[in-house]
Amino acid sequence: GVPRICVTGGAGYIGSHVCKALSARGHVPLTLDNLSTGTRQNVSWGPLAQVDLRDGTAVARTLRAHQITTVLHFAASAYVGESVTDPGKYYDNNVGGMIALLRACGMTGVRQVIFSSSCATYGIPDQCPVTEDSVQRPINPYGRSKLMCEDILTDMAGQYGFGFAMLRYFNVAGADPDGQLRERHTPETHLIPLALMTAAGQRGEMQIFGNDYDTPDGTCIRDYIHVSDLAQGHLQALSYLDQGGAPLAVNLGSGQGYSNLEVLRAVSRATGRPVPTRMMPRRRGDPPVLVADAGLARAILGFAPRRSDLATIVGDAARSFGLERAHAHSS
Ligand code: UFG
Numbered sequence: 001g002v003p004r005i006c007v008t009g010g011a012g013y014i015g016s017h018v019c020k021a022l023s024a025r026g027h028v029p030l031t032l033d034n035l036s037t038g039t040r041q042n043v044s045w046g047p048l049a050q051v052d053l054r055d056g057t058a059v060a061r062t063l064r065a066h067q068i069t070t071v072l073h074f075a076a077s078a079y080v081g082e083s084v085t086d087p088g089k090y091y092d093n094n095v096g097g098m099i100a101l102l103r104a105c106g107m108t109g110v111r112q113v114i115f116s117s118s119c120a121t122y123g124i125p126d127q128c129p130v131t132e133d134s135v136q137r138p139i140n141p142y143g144r145s146k147l148m149c150e151d152i153l154t155d156m157a158g159q160y161g162f163g164f165a166m167l168r169y170f171n172v173a174g175a176d177p178d179g180q181l182r183e184r185h186t187p188e189t190h191l192i193p194l195a196l197m198t199a200a201g202q203r204g205e206m207q208i209f210g211n212d213y214d215t216p217d218g219t220c221i222r223d224y225i226h227v228s229d230l231a232q233g234h235l236q237a238l239s240y241l242d243q244g245g246a247p248l249a250v251n252l253g254s255g256q257g258y259s260n261l262e263v264l265r266a267v268s269r270a271t272g273r274p275v276p277t278r279m280m281p282r283r284r285g286d287p288p289v290l291v292a293d294a295g296l297a298r299a300i301l302g303f304a305p306r307r308s309d310l311a312t313i314v315g316d317a318a319r320s321f322g323l324e325r326a327h328a329h330s331s
Contacts, residue, residue, distance in 0.1 A: 253292025
């Protein structure tokens with residue numbers, strides 16, 4: 001039958017975009033979220049159960065009540081900087097949440113799990129673009145918590161006989177092109193929303209962390225993937241598992257790298273406003289270049305990003321902030 005889907009973290013940035021994409025395919029996703037960082041307004045495509053993952057009894061009760069067979073697991077803490085100052089929070093919420101969730105899945109009718117992993121599990125990669133078989137040597141507690149979750153999922157899915165996929169996201173950005181959802185973090189730390197807030201005059205200047213890297217313009221290079229493309233990748237992973245696909249760990253990125261200064265120029269172009277910039281020392285723990293080899297996702301899932309060129313990502317993000325330049329062409 002049609003899988004009955006639970007989305008943990010469905011009230012957050014990525015989870016809400018995935019719920020919208022699931023709804024467009026006829027699903028009515030159950031959002032399971034403690035609303036610690038997510039918001040109720042993001043939950044529009046199915047019911048919300050306000051539950052903390054670490055409360056395994058409540059999670060099992062909820063999964064059973066909704067006859068859930070498939071779990072997409074997004075709920076986690078995701079600030080690299082905070083993970084360094086408060087690592088216990090990351091091991092408790094991310095690793096503890098994962099264990100409690102999987103035990104609840106094992107006690108109920110869940111058959112498959114899709115997990116939000118991260119390129120942060122690679123640390124400073126030996127090779128670029130990064131392939132899935134690159135050594136995973138994370139350099140901060142956030143990345144380590146995600147790597148631990150990958151191992152825990154592999155072992156516990158084996159125990160319970162679940163199908164599973166671990167999707168390693170690169171830099172997720174942009175917003176729903178229909179304007180129903182946007183990227184919103186408190187505090188905001190991500191490059192594109194901060195640059196948009198700066199262009200809007202809500203902050204004085206954009207600080208760029210390091211211009212002495214061994215890259216063409218000296219600033220770091222990242223692989224930006226549009227959140228709607230990322231959502232499609234989840235639907236493809238779901239079809240893959242529904243067809244009995246073997247356990248999978250796969251990068252979801254565009255395979256294209258852009259420097260921090262290129263991103264700021266794209267924000268200026270999309271908004272028609274300057275982004276005052278100040279060069280700062282490097283930020284601890286930033287890999288100079290992080291770009292996906294997205295070949296496996298294309299080959300196995302048919303993953304084909306459509307909105308992940310920088311101009312479209314930044315244009316959609318700008319529009320979601322009410323900041324598009326008059327007559328701008330965003331795609
Ligand atoms: N940057 C600045 N100034 C800022 C903010 C960011 O120069 O004010 C730079 C960063 O130093 C980095 C680039 O912009 O070079 C991108 O930084 P982000 O903070 O937007 O994203 P990260 O590349 O740090 O992403 C990492 C991991 C992801 C993880 C995410 C969690 O790569 O896997 O942090 O927030 F999900």
